[in-house]
Amino acid sequence: MKGFESNFNKNDNSIDFHIKEVEEPNLYRDLFPYSEIPKVKFDGKAVEMDLPEDIWITDTTFRDGQQSMTPFKVEQIVRLFNYLHELDNNSGIIRQTEFFTYTNRDIKALEECMALGYKFPEITTWIRANKDELARVKELGVKETGMLMSCSDYHIFKKLKLNRQGAFNKYVSVVEKALEYGIVPRIHLEDITRADFFGFVVPFVNKLMDLSRQSGIQVKIRACDTLGMGISYACTAVPRSIQKIISGLKKYCNVPSSALEWHGHNDFYNVVSGSSTAWLYGCSSVNTTLLGIGERTGNCPLEAMVMEYGQIKGNTKNMNLHVITEVANYFCSTMGYDIPVRTPFVGSDFNVTRAGIHADGILKDEEIYNIFDTNKILDRPVVVAVNEYSGLAGITAWINTYFKLSGSDKISKRDERVAELKEWVDSQYENGRSTAISNKELELVVKRTFPELMYVEGSCVGYNK
Template sequence: MKYLDQEKRREFLAYLRKESIDLPDYDVVDVPKPKLYKEFFPWDKPPLTVFDGILLPLKTPEKIWITDTTFRDGQQAREPYSVKQILDLYTLLHELGGPQGKILQSEFFLYSKKDREAVEACRSLGYEYPEIVGWMRPTYEDFMLVKESKVEECGMVTPVSDYHIFYKFPGLGRQKVISKYLEVIEEVFKLGIVPRVHLEDSTRADVFGVVVPFIKKLTKLSRRYGVPFKVRVCDTLGIGLPWDGAALPRSVPKLIWVLNNICDVPSEQLEFHGHNDFHMGVANSVSAWLYGASLVNCTLLGIGERAGNVPLEAMVFMYATIKGDLDGMNTRVITKIAQYYEEEIGYSIPPYYPIVGENFNITWAGIHADGLLNNLEMHLP
């Protein structure tokens, strides 16, 4: 077990007290070489867990929601859905989310004619929830697509780790890259569209050198134009950790807590997007809820790049464990979704997959079967 050195620990405590962040000249910190956190991410070993010994209080929002990216991030690792499939799945998401709209939003690509046809087809259903939102890269070409689509909210990918800043945008440096993001975001604000800023690779980012000053600048723009914004914390490689005692940048509770309490991003404008590379997607999403984010972003059946995204159906049940109620969500629809994937899309669900796999709630061990005969609750969740 590794612990952060005392100097870095004191530095973090100073930031928690906002001793420098509230200064007007606090800006993105340019560095001559990328900060790659090799003490966390040695290339020849698994990512290392480092603790700083600083614990945070729980701050679970009164209202929490699930958001969906099945038709955006969930399409990046599979054959694209047809317009009919998107329409059918969107309808099932609506049914699952219930009358209170606990599945608050569904995110769509806007690039192709088929993408835009799918958006219009789903709009034609007239459902209040899930709200239809878009996604774009921080380019003026994508901005024009957003403008034409007439969405009220649009996500924008804004990589914040030095892995991306230095190697995706060579020669620019942190300040210029963040400035480029803000230029496009300002145009989105001018249209009255809510920008949802996707902090890509947050769990490898310099939080106080890049993320915090970026969000401070974003907040100023928001106030200038009178349009709110959202922040999506992206654990792009699934390397986040659900423990508040872990050190930044890997600690999801600390990332959420910093944005909520130091950057003053309201909980309802704060979202977490996880991946499942190390089986931590659900745990990280739950921790995001517990430490201040109102929104967690998922895909149906966890379908997504590499090891997948956070399974939406899992977060439906996690919601109930936190709130003590499903608040109108219809869990029977989850079975219909699984059947649709297998029968209409041809997707094979592994038999041991939680909740909808064919072996879920089946026991083979004789001692367990005997227990079930005595009391069903003995070996069933």
């Protein structure tokens, strides 16, 4: 197998790949020295972009995401599942979500969600490579389950205490049992970005595709970037190249795009770009969580991939994107989750401007400084925060956006009453104030200054009014 990495573009899919057994685990110490920051190796070989015609999103909020928080209550899982359904709005973009099956609470939530009878998202489960856990999935009547099958030597040798052939044999026996039950196996290749791609991953997946052909059931492959080591740069070498992992699974294993899924983590801030790269190079499905919750730095945010989908495909079909704001409100108000205020699309300040020059631009036309019509798309009107730097333009922009004034109803920054408000704002900071003026506080002062606004309802600008 030596040399395949440097000949990735050659037509080698006729080669008989087999498990390359090693006495010592291949930990790629040149790339992952552990005592230093991981390294990127370039091999000078690029692969062609191969965007599938049909791409979609899957969800693991109730599995990987939930592990990072206080366990969800049954009613919270059902509510969030309903939100996923409402957001998808029968578009099929949010295609699946996965559940644990370990506790009575998990099973009750799963059964209540199944009883709703939604087509999207389809309910699947997650188990370890264990026949007893597989039997439980069969009893529950779930049609597809993810199976944890670690593929790097870090996991095979250090965690499982097996060699490569031992792991191969263990995994294959569980897959065969799933196929016997008529359950679609979704193989979670844990830690693929530190795995020996040609020495273990390719021969293992080839065996899975053989079983798939024999059974008539399509085995699915989830490539798991467990530590966020995946790289999107062109000409990166395996095992870190997302392009080559996805392209290689298609080329050397004949896995169809529709059976390929990418699962990323955000340890190096690459989770969104990595997931988009997986789409662009032949993977139909990317795995996400609501708000990106998950272990350590989290999973790929579902709402981010909705926006990526819209940019790549040019539309979001009939999705109801206002639900993204409802989800964020629910996490904050009901689940006690603090969303960092600058988080794109869901943070309370994601479309708030404080700079005076930006406020002046928004006053002329909000399109100058707003990423898109956030009011129309996300039910989040653009907002200007008022502080010591706001000036007349900032205060005027706040009034017009907060009270949703348009046309002849808009307040001009030349209105003498705006100058009065600026004097009040300036006095606040001259007297030692160091925080921004809250919307509710400013609303009261503005209504005293502009009596015509006394009965005009202020806008909801997220969860922190």
